[in-house]
Amino acid sequence: MSDDPSLFDPRVLDPAQEIVSRSGLDDAEIDQVVEVLRSLRLWREADERMSEASRRYMKLGATDMRALRFIIVGLENGEAVTPGAIAAHLGISTASTTKLLDRLAAAGHIRRLPHPTDRRSVVVEVLDETRRAARDSIGRSHARRFDLAAALTRQQRDVVIRFLRDLAATEDDPSRDSAA
């Protein structure tokens, strides 16, 4: 939780000096740009804090939580969720998934049912109480975000969408590399 000694103001960190001067912005604008970056970081941290609070409340690890959400959404969508699919989604081995499902089953969150057509396989089902709790919580936090986004004008939404998409694109593709 929370990284960041907020000192990544590019005017402080010397290799970044050059970026600033290249940008040709005046000081007030630089402050504003830095504020954009800071608010990105703050949101990310807030978001992490919140999901960790949920995890602690439900006494689940991060992966177990993701698994539960995947199972719930899959079911919501009428798909048969199998251990293999969960492993693939989470990017962990099927062996680890077996243990994960054991934990979730022991905690009363899921149960395994025989797969209707493939007798090697298994369908994972979320028990009612967990399903309800999860949907309420996801729903609530989703609603808050929805309301905030709905409160913007069309033009403002476009600005936000474009900015975030550009950010995502920039992180994904280009000069990926090195360190910290």
Added chain:
Amino acid sequence: MSDDPSLFDPRVLDPAQEIVSRSGLDDAEIDQVVEVLRSLRLWREADERMSEASRRYMKLGATDMRALRFIIVGLENGEAVTPGAIAAHLGISTASTTKLLDRLAAAGHIRRLPHPTDRRSVVVEVLDETRRAARDSIGRSHARRFDLAAALTRQQRDVVIRFLRDLAATEDDPSRDSAA
């Protein structure tokens, strides 16, 4: 990495139906709002993917990485970084921090020096190559974000800042609760 069967369109998930109708938006606007939420999620995922790629490249766990960043930034700032401070920042025990520093030292990233004034304590120093790699990488990704934020107009930056701050505030404070 990557959660999210993107089906959190509130028109699909029934408890959210009500949110949508309350908002009084037409369909085109709802699409746009959903797109805002989607781009938030996409950025977060991209960001996570990137930092995981870095971690894999440096063969470090997430906590070890955070520790390194903390140490580097602390040094950048002229502070004497001690194991205790690292433990406090990361929210782990000092015992775990001892092991963490053992790992980082074994991998050639840091070394321990005697604390100049407190002979019980220790100062952690990042070795040159690691420091350089980390700063380059942080600098590079920081520069890309900086450029994107700099490319916005003042008004656009204000929109983004306000939206993200509101989001962060909304996640932190209010009805925190339950589940998934």
Added chain:
DNA sequence: TCATGTCACTAGCCTAGCTAGATACCTTCA
């Protein structure tokens, strides 16, 4: 100066990943 607090470290435990291999079942094709 001496009692108490603080710092890093050691020892030993637990959880949640992993790989390898077992078992049951499905599928394809000669």
Added chain:
DNA sequence: TGAAGGTATCTAGCTAGGCTAGTGACATGA
């Protein structure tokens, strides 16, 4: 049709990275 090979889950046993408890060296305030 039946044999070979592929696939799904599970078991066994390992490792990494957390934890708590306790130690020894040092700091500090009465």
